[in-house]
Amino acid sequence: MESGTALSNHSKSEPYIPEYELRQEMVRIGRLIWERGYVASTDGNLSARLGPDRLLVTPSGQSKGFLSAEGLLVVHLDHGDVSRPSGRGRGQRPSSEILMHLEVYRQRPDVHAVIHAHPPLAVAFSIAGVSLARCVVPEVIVTLGGIPTTEYATPGTPEVPDSIRQAIRQYDAIILAHHGSLTVGRTLWEAYLRLEKVEQTAQITLAAHQLGRVRTLSPQAVQKLAEMRRAYLQRQGRDLCEGCSICVFGDDYELPVPQTSASSHPSSDEALVRQIAQAIVKNLKGE
Ligand SMILES: [Zn+2]
Numbered sequence: 001m002e003s004g005t006a007l008s009n010h011s012k013s014e015p016y017i018p019e020y021e022l023r024q025e026m027v028r029i030g031r032l033i034w035e036r037g038y039v040a041s042t043d044g045n046l047s048a049r050l051g052p053d054r055l056l057v058t059p060s061g062q063s064k065g066f067l068s069a070e071g072l073l074v075v076h077l078d079h080g081d082v083s084r085p086s087g088r089g090r091g092q093r094p095s096s097e098i099l100m101h102l103e104v105y106r107q108r109p110d111v112h113a114v115i116h117a118h119p120p121l122a123v124a125f126s127i128a129g130v131s132l133a134r135c136v137v138p139e140v141i142v143t144l145g146g147i148p149t150t151e152y153a154t155p156g157t158p159e160v161p162d163s164i165r166q167a168i169r170q171y172d173a174i175i176l177a178h179h180g181s182l183t184v185g186r187t188l189w190e191a192y193l194r195l196e197k198v199e200q201t202a203q204i205t206l207a208a209h210q211l212g213r214v215r216t217l218s219p220q221a222v223q224k225l226a227e228m229r230r231a232y233l234q235r236q237g238r239d240l241c242e243g244c245s246i247c248v249f250g251d252d253y254e255l256p257v258p259q260t261s262a263s264s265h266p267s268s269d270e271a272l273v274r275q276i277a278q279a280i281v282k283n284l285k286g287e
Contacts, residue, residue: 014049014112014186022048022056022188023069029115029188030058034065038117038195044180045095048113048188049105053077057101059092077105096156103161104168104184110238113188115195118180121202122147126177135217135247136208137201141225142232146247147198149175173198186236222247 017025026046033039044064047057055075058067073094075082082094095101101114125132132147140147148167153159153176164182167174173194174182181198185191208214217225226246233239 014110016049016051016112017187019050019056020069022050023072025188026056026058026072027067027069029192030064030067032192033115033117033195034063036196036199038119038181038199039064040118044115044117045097045101046113046115046188046191047075047095047098047101047105049077050074055101055105057094057098060095061093077102097160099158099161100164100182103165104182107165107168108184110186110236111184112186113184113191115183115188115191116176116180117183117195119195119199119202121206122175122181122198123179125149125202125205126175126179130205131248132175132198132201132205133248134205134214135222135225136214137204138217138221138225140197140201141217141222141247142228144173144194144197145171145229147171147173147175147201149177152177153179155179 026048030046033044038044042061042063045058045060046064047055050056053076055077057073057075058064059071059073062071071092073082073092075094075098095116097116100116104111104114122132126149131149133149135141135146148171150163150167153163155176160176163176164174168182168184172184175198176182181195183191183194183198185194205214229246
């Protein structure tokens with residue numbers, strides 16, 4: 001994906017949705033992400049391309065579960081200014097993360113919709129310092145490649161677009177460290193489905209951990225999935241370099257266990273000693 005694409009570029013294969021329909025769809029998707037618990041309070045923001053130089057965006061400070069179609073704002077892509085809204089949009093400001101949305105559209109002409117949410121488990125993984133980019137779930141490898149986590153950036157500041165600038169060239173779903181998620185798509189529905197997949201990946205990974213261990217897929221299995229991903233991207237008219245946009249290989253891993261009490265959980269030193277002892281015994285047995 002080329003960087004530095006002009007702001008007003010867009011994929012010719014993606015038709016623009018009539019404004020009335022797009023407003024209705026944004027209200028519907030906002031409701032869905034609120035009902036699914038991917039945002040709380042006034043968190044999150046959505047945007048979509050209205051035309052070559054305009055975006056429809058959610059206003060700041062409103063619950064995404066109770067948006068109104070006429071209250072959504074129109075923002076100009078090239079300078080980020082808001083069209084003078086009338087009716088219920090009057091006096092509203094666009095989302096505090098509008099700069100992040102503008103950065104996505106600047107770099108990705110194929111993207112027509114952006115959703116920023118706060119899916120709790122996915123955010124918890126970043127707070128715990130555990131990556132969701134490991135190769136563990138096959139369909140995530142094919143459809144998303146991987147789910148990278150950015151460096152921490154102060155929400156609502158220019159640090160946020162800076163933090164996603166590199167990753168958004170290759171990935172459609174990104175975790176903003178200690179903060180939330182960024183998912184993009186050709187439509188709001190596609191960006192929503194990717195958000196759903198991010199949170200489900202966190203749920204599956206956490207459940208695997210609770211069952212004892214997170215086992216990553218073998219390099220051979222990942223290689224096959226990477227070929228499927230290349231075909232998937234080609235069908236979308238996208239082309240990525242060899243090895244790009246794919247999950248991270250790594251050993252199986254155990255997530256950190258919370259230390260709630262000395263009696264119910266061994267200390268990290270005890271766990272380490274036990275692991276070392278097991279490794280020595282295995283070695284002695286020639287396993
Ligand atoms: Zn946020």
